[in-house]
Amino acid sequence: MFTTAAQLLDLTDKKLMVALRDGRKLIGVLRSWDQFGGRYGAARREGLYADIPRGIFLVRGENVLLLGEIDLDKDDEPPAGYDLAEVELVQKLAKEKKEAEKAKSKVRIGKLNKIGFEGEHMGDILL
Secondary structure: OOOOHHHHHHHOOOEEEEEEOOOOEEEEEOOOOOOOOOEEEEEEOOOEEOOEEEEEEOOOHHHEEEEEEOOHHHOOOOOOOOEEOOHHHHHHHHHHHHHHHHHHHHHHHHHHHHOOOOOOOOOOOOO
């Protein structure tokens, strides 16, 4: 089912969780939206989380993977599979995970390049 303007209207001023295509998850109150959507929230990471006030987020609708309303009766409980941690630890683990994914991607691209495949921006420019 596609999210329509009427459905977003019903979610305005409610607490939501937004999962983005890049893996980030934002929790906050939907204050306004247009054809692309704007969100206000705090960031959470997989496994461990830390509430980090981030101010106003403007998120294009094409970047939203999942959108759901938070049950305010269960709001004080951490999400299943998540544990509250210090902000510095969560940021350090997120940075390490990103670096590991980057290294893994570099190895994968190198292997593909050896067998003749070229990824984006890998080919020579011929004029």
